[in-house]
Amino acid sequence: MSSPSSSSWTEADRLDALRSYGVLETPHEKGFDDIVELAASLCGAPTALISLVEAHEQVFKARIGMDPDRTSRDVSFCDHAMREPGLTVVTDATADPRFRDNALVTGEPAIRFYAGAPLVSAEGLPLGSLCVIDYEPRPEGLTDLQARTLEILAGQVVSQMELRRAVRQVEQGRDALAESEARFRVIADSMPQMVWSTLPDGYHDYYNARWYEFTGVPDGSTDGEAWNGMFHPDDQARAWKIWRNSLETGDLYEIEYRLRRADGVYRWTLGRAVPLRNPDGEIIRWFGTCTDIDDLKRIEQGQALLSQELSHRIKNIFAVVSALIALSAREHPEAKDFARAVRDRIGALARAHEFVRPHSDVSRPLIGEMTLHGFLSSLFRPYAEPGGAPRVELVGEDALFDDQAATSVALLFHELATNAAKYGALSMPGGKVRLTTRAEDDRFILNWREIGGPAVSGPPERQGFGSSLASLSVEGQLGGRLERVWHVEGLEVTADLPETALSRRKAAQDRDRRGPVVDESVRAGGRAGH
Amino acid sequence: MTSRILIVEDEALVAMELRFVLEDLGHDVVDSVADAGTALDCARENHVDLALVDIHLSDGPSGVQLGRRLAEEGLTVLYMTANPGMVMGGVSGPLGVLSKPVDETGVKRAVDYALRRRAGEPVEYAPPELTVFA
Numbered sequence: 001m002s003s004p005s006s007s008s009w010t011e012a013d014r015l016d017a018l019r020s021y022g023v024l025e026t027p028h029e030k031g032f033d034d035i036v037e038l039a040a041s042l043c044g045a046p047t048a049l050i051s052l053v054e055a056h057e058q059v060f061k062a063r064i065g066m067d068p069d070r071t072s073r074d075v076s077f078c079d080h081a082m083r084e085p086g087l088t089v090v091t092d093a094t095a096d097p098r099f100r101d102n103a104l105v106t107g108e109p110a111i112r113f114y115a116g117a118p119l120v121s122a123e124g125l126p127l128g129s130l131c132v133i134d135y136e137p138r139p140e141g142l143t144d145l146q147a148r149t150l151e152i153l154a155g156q157v158v159s160q161m162e163l164r165r166a167v168r169q170v171e172q173g174r175d176a177l178a179e180s181e182a183r184f185r186v187i188a189d190s191m192p193q194m195v196w197s198t199l200p201d202g203y204h205d206y207y208n209a210r211w212y213e214f215t216g217v218p219d220g221s222t223d224g225e226a227w228n229g230m231f232h233p234d235d236q237a238r239a240w241k242i243w244r245n246s247l248e249t250g251d252l253y254e255i256e257y258r259l260r261r262a263d264g265v266y267r268w269t270l271g272r273a274v275p276l277r278n279p280d281g282e283i284i285r286w287f288g289t290c291t292d293i294d295d296l297k298r299i300e301q302g303q304a305l306l307s308q309e310l311s312h313r314i315k316n317i318f319a320v321v322s323a324l325i326a327l328s329a330r331e332h333p334e335a336k337d338f339a340r341a342v343r344d345r346i347g348a349l350a351r352a353h354e355f356v357r358p359h360s361d362v363s364r365p366l367i368g369e370m371t372l373h374g375f376l377s378s379l380f381r382p383y384a385e386p387g388g389a390p391r392v393e394l395v396g397e398d399a400l401f402d403d404q405a406a407t408s409v410a411l412l413f414h415e416l417a418t419n420a421a422k423y424g425a426l427s428m429p430g431g432k433v434r435l436t437t438r439a440e441d442d443r444f445i446l447n448w449r450e451i452g453g454p455a456v457s458g459p460p461e462r463q464g465f466g467s468s469l470a471s472l473s474v475e476g477q478l479g480g481r482l483e484r485v486w487h488v489e490g491l492e493v494t495a496d497l498p499e500t501a502l503s504r505r506k507a508a509q510d511r512d513r514r515g516p517v518v519d520e521s522v523r524a525g526g527r528a529g530h
Numbered sequence: 531m532t533s534r535i536l537i538v539e540d541e542a543l544v545a546m547e548l549r550f551v552l553e554d555l556g557h558d559v560v561d562s563v564a565d566a567g568t569a570l571d572c573a574r575e576n577h578v579d580l581a582l583v584d585i586h587l588s589d590g591p592s593g594v595q596l597g598r599r600l601a602e603e604g605l606t607v608l609y610m611t612a613n614p615g616m617v618m619g620g621v622s623g624p625l626g627v628l629s630k631p632v633d634e635t636g637v638k639r640a641v642d643y644a645l646r647r648r649a650g651e652p653v654e655y656a657p658p659e660l661t662v663f664a
Contacts, residue, residue: 326634347632
């Protein structure tokens with residue numbers, strides 16, 4: 001084994017390697033002691049050493065015929081020998097310019113003869129040497145057999161050390177694993193969630209303390225597939241199916257089910273699990289949690305109920321106000337038309353609120369989506385052909401709209417439709433309206449075009465309250481522009497709104513969440529159908 | 531066509547207005563009651579053709595079940611509610627649901643439709659404000 005060139009390693013590398021064997025400052029070891037004994041007797045030398053060269057001293061891992069267990073590095077023969085490719089033999093140190101002034105030569109123990117074989121690590125780093133020493137010069141040096149044996153024994157020393165290092169690394173790995181496992185258990189057991197783990201085939205082999213505390217079942221009794229029996233009977237098939245699907249596909253497992261608590265009460269629980277994969281991407285384990293969400297569910301249900309109740313009250317108020325107007329008008333027949341107009345407007349508002357108020361699953365309208373088009377088609381339904389075919393055709397991009405915009409949108413289109421039914425396209429059989437909605441840059445444009453009605457001669461002489469209401473809704477409330485053009489074939493009305501006008505609250509939320517930059521996704525956020 | 535109609539509605543003003551509208555149309559309003567129990571009693575003690583039933587009554591959201599029971603008693607039933615979502619999925623027995631608020635025209639068209647169906651007359655289209663159960 002040849003020593004690597006000095007440029008390929010540093011003293012720090014060498015010392016790191018030396019210390020990694022764990023043989024410094026440790027008790028005598030028979031394996032090393034036997035080697036020095038063999039080396040000494042084979043070479044007929046009074047002294048033999050395994051010398052490991054530390055930063056400032058050389059430490060004798062095993063020694064025979066030498067009292068101190070270390071010397072200073074600056075008097076070390078081995079520091080020289082370990083850097084040489086082969087055996088270093090000094091027949092008479094007093095005659096060798098490298099060593100004749102060495103304190104171990106000029107003073108005690110008066111070394112004369114030295115033969116050392118380098119100890120070189122598997123990576124090629126010099127660690128020290130195996131040497132024999134005599135206190136008389138030996139002009140004849142070592143026999144070939146002695147020299148060869150010394151080299152072989154040096155190789156055995158290194159092999160022993162490498163073996164020692166390998167065992168040590170395995171032990172350290174095992175300790176680290178045990179520590180990591182202990183840490184995992186402490187963390188898992190201190191979590192408020194139930195934690196579990198399975199083999200890749202779904203066999204449950206671990207649950208944390210919380211699982212046993214919650215379910216009250218004996219340790220180990222839910223290993224394997226017995227966990228499914230802890231679910232509510234109505235949830236078992238569904239949970240099993242979703243879990244098998246995750247096992248087959250490796251997809252995230254997520255489900256809400258009812259889990260039986262120790263007292264027999266079933267609690268709503270959120271179950272989640274993710275697969276742990278090896279570097280080849282194969283699933284080696286599943287880790288899962290169960291979180292008790294029963295209280296949360298109850299709060300949610302309570303809120304939904306409250307919101308539904310509130311919404312019912314609001315809609316009821318529209319009905320009561322509408323009835324009140326009708327009853328009041330009965331005493332004043334001359335106010336009949338007036339009352340009808342007000343009631344129609346209130347009806348339009350009530351309808352709009354049906355589409356924007358917070359809905360629970362129960363109160364959500366089943367007919368039509370909760371979008372602009374959904375609302376408008378509901379608003380225009382009374383104007384439909386007897387067979388139900390709409391006379392106001394809705395085309396273009398749909399949009400979401402919220403309660404802040406509902407009043408304005410409802411009033412605008414109620415007025416347009418009422419007006420069309422009285423004077424415009426909807427006042428004649430075959431007359432139609434085409435309502436086109438589209439997003440254009442940062443605007444949302446609604447175009448109302450009447451066709452097939454009576455010929456239009458120009459703007460009406462007097463602007464009625466209905467028209468004012470429409471203008472007020474668009475320009476005042478929605479911050480847009482309203483333009484009317486009286487074509488001969490029918491009225492055209494264009495409402496040009498800021499894109500955020502229909503969903504101001506959502507636009508504000510998007511802004512808060514994503515900062516002031518208006519990007520494509522924010523623009524899209526205010527609209528449905530993307 | 532004059533018929534005997536029962537109003538089940540817990541908002542007095544709405545009930546009163548509805549009564550006037552129905553009477554203007556020439557119908558005979560048998561009674562106007564605010565809870566399910568009274569409604570059932572009234573239907574059993576009187577001859578009633580049609581019941582207009584709100585869903586939220588003075589004894590809670592009992593209108594859905596009441597509609598079913600009245601239909602079993604042989605009445606034609608229309609729900610009339612501000613919250614049509616609660617029965618939009620359809621209820622067996624009652625004919626359909628009318629969304630409140632609704633004007634005279636809407637009431638007239640829905641009641642006419644219901645009575646013609648009761649009489650077994652062919653009716654081509656349901657009025658637009660009425661959602662008819664499948």
